[in-house]
Amino acid sequence: MRRSLIAAAAVALTAAGVVFAVTPSAQAATAIPAHVFAPYFEAYNGDSLNGLSQQSGDKYLTMAFIQTASRGSCTVYWNGDTGMPISNATFGADIAAIRARGGDVIPSFGGYAADNGGTEIADSCTDVNQIAAQFEKVITTYDVTRIDLDVEDNSLTNTAGIDRRNKAIKIVEDWAAANGRTIQFVYTLPTTTSGLADSGLAVLRNAVANNARVDIVNQMTFDYYDNQPHQMANDTKSASNGLHSQLQQLYPTKTSQQLWSMIGVTEMIGVDDFGPAETFTIADANAVYAWATQQGIAELSFWALQRDNGGCPGGAASDTCSGISQSTWQFSHIFAPFTTGGGTPGSPSPTRTTASPSPSPSRSSSTPPATGLTNGTFETGSLSPWTGSLxxxxxxxxxxxxxxxxxxxxxxxxxxxxxxxxxxxxxxxxxxxxxxxxxxxxxxxxxxxxxxxxxxxxxxxxxxxxxxxxxxxxxxxxxxxxxxxxxxxxxxxxxxx
The missing domain is CATH 2.60.120.260 (Galactose-binding domain-like)
Structure with a gap:
């Protein structure tokens, strides 16, 4: 993801580590909600994971990225940085704090820099069992129930790596089932405005051939680079309709709604890498949110949390701002209610149950106030004791x-x-x-x-x-x-x- 900026931000790669066995532990984490908003967090730039989660109100975050330190290695680190190993010492306290507030994280493997540089785990490591062990290590270290796999650029044409990755997924899924764990795998893939290109479909075809269960196919609905006019919300819908048809061919026994529940969408908020011709606006966000809620897709995301501010209006794509005029966390606030069963910013965690409309009964102004609460009928004509500036x-x-x-x-x-x-x-x-x-x-x-x-x-x-x-x-x-x-x-x- 982020065709130019991730590569520029990637840390210097150093020597590979040593693979070690992973012992399954008891699972404490709960499953990710069936419909979740989980924007990407740029884990490579030193920002506080828990701090930005609190500030934005985003309770679920996709953490980018995990990769090997050098081509040929079978050991992964955050950002390929040997100083950021997969251990509780790295992000463990932040993840615990996010969970304490009712949220969770989704570690993401790959990303453009890794896919381009050969440090994506399945491209780098030729041993399927060691690839599976690295997935299992991340799962048990952070007790997560979902793994994101960002596959793009050279990783889309590395057929050996594609096959190794899907074989490793199958091993991990069998391991999880044997140990009473829940684990989901998400493939995050680039898309055209009419669905996945054949290179992306090849990744899924190979998964089917290897009996590797893919739970969500997450489209990167940006960076089209086709020199065509774009209305980004409409392009998201047409890309998703195309993906739905493609999944129908791959999974013919699934119902239409089951296929929609396999689909994810990741936007790049504001100006994307191509430039102003591909700009995802506030209006686009509202349209996509309404469509995603109605359609019942599985996952809604954007690149990236640190860009959700108007610090560089009129600018180019950046890792730190959206390039458009907006209030801080405005995209987060629009997308946050998409989460079913999770929390929302600026308020306690809703249980997300919707009551049915009922007719309005008559009420006398002399109705006694509700037990334990004053002025619940508002018939005093005064706001007190309620408070609130709006x-x-x-x-x-x-x-x-x-x-x-x-x-x-x-x-x-x-x-x-x-x-x-x-x-x-x-x-x-x-x-x-x-x-x-x-x-x-x-x-x-x-x-x-x-x-x-x-x-x-x-x-x-x-x-x-x-x-x-x-x-x-x-x-x-x-x-x-x-x-x-x-x-x-x-x-x-x-x-x-």
Missing amino acids: CSIVSTPVHGGSKALKAAATSSDNAQCSQTVAVQPNRTYTLSAWVQGSYAFLGATTGAGDTSTWTAGSSTWTKLTVNVNTGSSTSIKVWVHGWYGTGTIYVDDVALV
Whole structure:
């Protein structure tokens, strides 16, 4: 990935290490969500993995890249740097911190520099068992359940390396099954606007021939270099439709939806390596997000987390900014709700359950306030004790009575409205609210963490409900909010019982 910039950023390669046996350990990590947003993190430039995860709110990250230190070696390191071995001393604490917040990482092997320079593990190492051992070492060291394989440039034409890689995948999948582990393999491949080129298809054909299960085919929907006009969101859709047809030929027993659930998309946000003619905009991001959610694809990503800022508007492709005018983390904020079962930036982790719309019953303004919570009906006409700079009371629309809460999210603020509520410790409460509008979130923060739910939205009132266990807390923060750049939501009849 990143045809010019990764190569420029690659560290100097040194002598190869020594392969050693890997002993399976008990698995602690949970599986990656079925639908996940996991942007690439440039692991080679010294940035803090956990720090940027916290700042961006991105709970799932794809870590680029793992490769050998020199051509012919069978030992991998982060970025091919012998000072960054595959061990808990390298990124282990950051990964643990990300997991503690409900997220996870996906280590990525390969990348353009490795694929171009012969240090991609299957190109470099001619022993299939040692390749498999390196995959297993990464899996057991970091307790991960998904491995990304970025195969491009020379690795697409190295038929011996392709065959070795797929044979190693089969060995690892059998090893994982025998040891009670979950492991998924993702092939990240370049694409045309109508689907994979034959070189990419050859990688998948060989996987089928070797009985190697490929869980996701992740297209790099950028750097087309075809000198054609591009509308990047439309190109993503046409490339994915083409890939769907290609997968149908490779996996004829799978249903259409099963094939869509094998598809991933990685954008290059802003200006890509080709230049301004291939620019992925904020509007493109919103369009791709809506399409990916509706289509039910498996993975949504972009290159790269460190580029998700407007630090160089009008510039060329860069590892540190997008080249367009944008707010910091704006692409992350757009794509984050795609994750099913994972967290979202700026809020506790939603459980991602969507309630069904229900008709609005009548309500008297004298309805008693909800148990444990004040002004949940907003009939006082005052915001207090709710707080929030983008929160206000309105008289329309309402779910019942004559007042409701308005939360007007912007591109840089999700408009959280909250109040602190006294509760009994070690009790499970039911928190509910009626909401209207796009991407409404409801949740509570306790001493033990966060619990929430959300809905993608409706023009009618929808009821959200989530159970909240107080643990040792005697007070909790109850909150509602919208989502960055998706407009205003309305909230009514909040109850905690």
